[in-house]
Amino acid sequence: MPVGPVGSSPGKNLHGRATECAQLGQMLVAARSGESRVLVLRGDAGVGKSALLDFAVTSADGMRTLRALGVESEMELAFAALHQLCAPLLDRLTDVPAPQRVALETAFGVRAGAPPDRFLVALAVLSLLSNVSEERPLLCVVDDAHWLDRASAQVLGFVARRLLAESILLVFGARQPVQELLGLPELEVSGLREVDARALLDSVTHTRLDRRIRDRIVAETKGNPLALLELPRGRSMTQMAGGFGLLHASALPDRIEQSFLNRIEELSEESQLLLLVAAAEPVGDPALMWQAAERLGVMPDAAVASGTDGLLSIDERVTFRHPLVRSAVYRAATAEDRRAAHLALAEVTDERLDPDRRAWHLASAADGPDEAVAVELERSAERAQATGGLAAAAAFLQRSLILTADASRRADRALAAAGASLQAGDFDAARRFAEVAERDEQDEFQGARALLLRGQIAFSSGLGGDAAPLLLMAATRLEPFDMKLARETYLMAWGAAIFAGQGEVIVQICDAVRALPPAEVPRPIDLVLDGYARLTASGRAAATPTLQRAATAVAQLPVEDVLRWGWVAAGAGAAVWDHEAMLATYTRQVQIVRDAGALGQLPIHITTLAVTLLGMGDFAGAAALIAEADAAAAATSSPIAPYPALWLEALRGREAEGAALIVSTIDQAGAAGQRHGVTTALWAAAVLYNGLARYEEAASAAREATANTYEPWVSAWALPELIEAAERGGDSALAREALERLTAITAPAGTDWALGIEARSRALVSSGTETDGLYCDAIELLGRTQMRPELARAHLLYGEWLRRQGRRVEARAQLRSAYDMFVSIGMEAFAERARRELMATGETVRKRTAGASASDELTPQELQIALLVRDGLSNPEVGARLFLSPRTVEWHLRKVFAKLSITSRRHLRDALEGSDRAPTPG
Template sequence: MDQRTRAAGHGENTRLLGRASECALLDQMIAAVRTGESRVLVLHGPPGIGKSALLAHAERAAAGVQVLRAGGVESEMELAFAALHQLCAPLLGRLGNLPEPQREALETVFGMRAGPAPERFLVALAVLGLLSEASEESPLLCVVDDAQWMDRASAQILGFVARRLLAESVALLFGSRRRPQDLIGLPELEIAGLGDADARALLDSVTHARLDRHISERLVAETQGNPLALLELPRGLSVTQMAGGLGLLRGDALPGRIEQSFLARIEALPEQTRLLLLVAAAEPTGHPDLVWRAAERLGIVPATALAAGTDGLLSFDARVIFHHPLVRSAVYGAARQRDRRAVHLALAEVTDAQADPDRRAWHLASATTVPDEAVAAELERSADRAQARGGLAAAAAFLQRSLALSVDTARRAERALSAADASLRAGDLDAARKLADIADGNARSEFQRVRAHLVRSHITFAAGFNNEAPPMLLEAAQRLEPFDMDLARETYLIAWGGASYGAANRESLVAISRAIGNLPPREGSPSVLDLVLESYALLISEGRTTALPTLRKAVSALTDAPLQDLLKWSWAANGLVALIWEDRIMTRTPARVLEVVRAAGALADLPVYLHALGIPTSLSGEFGAAAAIVAESEAVAAATGVPMTQHTKLLLTALQGREAEASALIAATIEEAGAGGQLAGVASAQWATAILYNGLADYERALSAAQATTLSANALVSQWALSELVEAAARAGNDAAAHGALEDLAVTAEPCDTDWAQGILSRCRALLSDDAAAAGLYREAIERLSRTVLRPELARAHLLYGEWLRRDRQRTEARTHLRTAYEMFTSIGMEAFAERARRELLATGEAVRKRRNEAATNEGLTPQERQIALLVRDGLSNPEVAARLFLSPRTVEWHLRQVFTKLGIGSRKQLPDALPRSESDSTTG
């Protein structure tokens, strides 16, 4: 009997006792899915609380809806994508309808084809597409029970999919004892015990004697209304025991008491039946053939084992199913170790080594208690296969077990290193650190010890940009030089990038640059990496002028560098182009890498390259495209749960001049980045502050922020802040600060004979020049900057020149430049600077009305709607937009309908007119 009672007047229809509100919510989910919406819900609560019964109710309510089922199994937590394959198996015939990269990704992780490990987010997009495609034919209900035991790869994929569902006619329903890490943040419902009245009614339904009221109340209170406890605990007790409450009120924990109830039933079964239950408990797939073949090897005779039945604990059908997961754990936990080993060995022997080698290896490992090199090697091969499918957590688990069974001491260190690396890439930093220590302790060579140190360095770096990582990486690079010079060079660059972007520690940058300078020259032509390293080292040790020729060579080489190299370390080279003031090629390398990262579905890497593209896009005044980049970053953060970098959003809101929004974001960034030692983040926030308050004409605050920024060791941010410092100091009357900043700016810009460098330098010199020289310098700045893509800088040159002309009483010419500045600021969307220009125009005597910002004419659109609209305007199809934004095509179509309504248009053909493209406003990369 389960937690159901007949509903009066409804024949065979049943209702769950005391679960009216929960059932109503599930019914609403199913109804919404039938109307084309998506729903997600995580039911969580302790064992026996009724989660499985509620999932079963949802399935019964889903008439006309295709139901897909999967269940987490504790012993399968190490097998990558096991739960996902179970859920998607009925849909695999539809794989041919997916875009080729997505189809190949799923085929690879499900072992249907060989190939390089796909990015897990490409796999997630493929699953989203598969569910969306299937829901075109019929709404889907995907039910995952015991989600706490899902393998990590499946949990990550399903968590991603759940966050991206919107208009796919798909419901994802999870049942879990606790909230799995990868499902946190999804809609959830905690399932509590039954109310007292319902609990008593359920208890009365399974007791044959009338219980004393006090005993009944105490039992209901102690079980906290847990339905399974109320159903199971009275089993096997006599009428006398029931009536007096004897045997019911043991003091151990409730799940243990429920298991004890199951164990009492198990112990009453014949020995062969108990052994059959153990085989079923150890075989996670529920495949009857495997269970019976393993049973046969153990001498179990089916007729004998099932002669007296299984007391309802186990049933054989298309699958072998336990009455409740606690039965499985009770059977397995109570078994003798020698029986468990015998069962796992039998299962390993009947598991196909070709079709299912990983499960076979895991059974062999579970059957082994002493080191066994053959089994360790099998587990190592399983780890290789898991990594090839992208199952990093599974690979780490296989390698850890392989390490425990290793006989060959030489292999122990290598396996520990491999396990540490896999654990690091899977995000398990604590396990990676312990395994690196084991590798160090077992190392047979200095190279192994160095690699263990390198893993520790990467662990520290992965924990967040901080002061500890760069020196550790520097030491690792130095120790690697005798063994692997290419790896040493890559490590030097990561160390340099960490010192610059993270703690921005000048001492670390100097030490790293000195070590790079001492590297022996490579035989033959230098590689791209060599040029990047040399240019960074020279920049710190010798200064901009000396470094400039090498910087230019490195920038030129980056343009055609192999993508596999760029994917590994180009994040640390992103600033090279700006360091030589080359505005027209700033977006080239990040856009190139971004295309590959997007196509691969590498969401973990995507924010880095979005930031690298977002900064120059913002500086160019393409605020629509920059906002789309911010929206994409936020979509990635929402999908992955990983906080996004705020640099582009900081710069964009500061340039827009939205004080309330920008100042709140600046304060939050300074607090968060400062607490984490990420001084580059603090510097970016201070640079944004200087821009914001120069636009608002609050020059004292702009001056303070700019001075703080230029103290940063981050060469790029401090370089960009110098012009803000010159303007703020000049307007605030701090001549000493203004001239000092101009001298520093000349050191960085003067050697670079580009229109950007010379235009900014001329504009800043004009601010501090006498009347005879200022006009010529302003005109030179305007001429130079007009040849760049940096429209905001050109508009600011017109503004400063117009302000100077007005103060020099040349009102007519002043109006010309101020009007140009005002129109440019307005069209770009720089509200604060536009208002500053408008006030100056009014001071010349020209009447000017506030114009609506052209960039804001579509502000009725949400950031995601605008991003989708721009991509479609630029010619992408719905599937291409879906792949770009990690959505389903149906969700893209749903958003487009909202866009058409808000813009008052009827088709995608009208988008170019509704969203006119500026000179370089494009989101297609």
């Protein structure tokens, strides 16, 4: 759609677009020099976005150009626009890492396989474009982005946010904001200035207009180039002077569309039918269009002879002068004519090559319920799910539901549509379909599954208080029909209730679980569920043997179970204080999720592993994981609670950063009804203030954290903080009461970690000769674990006690060990507490900080890249881990080398000597 003089070549003589063209020109220069650029051109229909995109294409000398176009009628076909963009590059897929290549080939239907994670597909596209750009700078143009199918929009938004050091310019054109592209650099394209609008209008009018008429047209069109070109067309001077403003009540796009309609009405019947078929056929295939048109009695010779007044171009592809022409044609046609056009298109569409478009045309041709077409749409939904097009699957199922008359089938299809919508993240649609399923349910099993979906939707959309009661009711109703599904639902209900802190509901769930008949061959999930139920109903001593068996079984969960409910089952090891099981299980689960490409689940698994590393004092590894979790959450638009960051700042003892994070987490978690999040933040506060020796504040936070007695992990770990803070603050009664509660937890667990913490806590409240022995036991037990922060704190408490007993020489040895460990770990507040105690013994202590230059010099992402490269991962492997292209990894690596004053990868090990091991195996 030109916005310059008629007959001008695209991109040349664009009236009034010097600023926009200059910006695009600068971006092209940057892309040619090895820097990525992204831009969203946004503006009203006809304002000139497409002309600017054409300018970019014609100015991209020496660059390879890829184009895609969003089509309104293709919005339900998964990856349709992405396939347009990437089709010319499919011969280069062999250069893409295998898991990504398989995901993209599955998404495009090239191969069969498990449904790919859409973010793994996105990573494949990033790798593909990056690889191609190494040979030649790349320009990617996506017009009418507001009509992109959702799967393509998600992928392209992901790619756009990760471009950095590739020779790629990615430009979108869109009428309105596109959710998946929000936050990208944007340029609003508005109407032309008056002087430029007048010049454009003069260029397409044969006779000089009266100044008043010209100014009126410019004002009413608001400088919209397409309106300036289109609205005066076919009007005489008298008409423009006397009647041009009669349409002023309509929005400008409506007026432009009406102008197109006026032109359409002047065409022959054959030409109008041809336009309708073209509007209903989104592929732009001339052969397909002609075949369908002939079925409606439109002969090519007659249609060509009649012409389309320039509204339609038929070349290698069928294209409209402007998308508003397509919408004008389609909306102006009668419902009967639209159905006829779609039926003709369905009849000429090859069922083997394009069954989904054929099914969509058949659905559009139906004038009432049609079971045969509904079945075809179900098959299309299955194919869409198999290629990862969850939003498309939901759309097919929704259309199938509309065409279904039988109530029982309607309920089943509504359940399927609700499930697909939930997987696609469309919670509003999922709720609507679940309500339809409940309304149309014909048996108890359908009702139970509808209730299960409502519970899953409530949990996934915010972890609010509604989820657990709904899941509990669903599990109860599922028992007579599917006991395995019922048990899984009880476990989900328990997890939801724990997050929400709903003690009464937790008791109800556990009572229901204990009433279930025992499983003949217990699965890991049965052990976990039974262990949690015993924990609530009978206490730690009764539950620990079952939970210990569960922790062992969970460590070897099959991949499919890890992906379904591994996140909640993995807590069995933590509940019995088995750090080795925790580390092994969380490490394995993170690797499984990575290998499966289930990027949407990755943040929560990484979070649990990061917390485990923090317990070992591996701050560098945990910080790298936190950065990875943040990257994954940003890439998948799945916000996660900052639990590892909370504990990291608490252990570091940085009050400004830690206190702010604690307060914001408590506020946000409390507002969302997430009691677990509040408990975690309070535990972090207790650690922070114990490190700062502000025991009253530590005790207050720990008292609240330990009040959540139904939560089996953090509320228990907060008890040692309460004991220390209460005893140091002079409230021995509170400390002893907390010790009793702690012993009831740690004694049954029997691990070195549990017994070491118990001995350390008992020593705090003891007196006389037994105190020495308890501290020595604590140091010996914790010394056999990897829990370095806890061991260092045992040395500190022992040293503090020895100094108060007047045993200064012995105190110095313990305090020196504590101080050195705290400094090496990076626990600044506890290190300062140990330093003050050492000085009180008469020893001179120079204040030191951790000497790991990487932690000081590198950003978290740079440190993460450096650690992974140090441990042998290649740039493509690092890129796959961190959702970056290999070129961007190399760009960051050069910055790492400069900051560390090294010149190659082999020097990283020495340069990072002060940093802890990499977070997970490669």
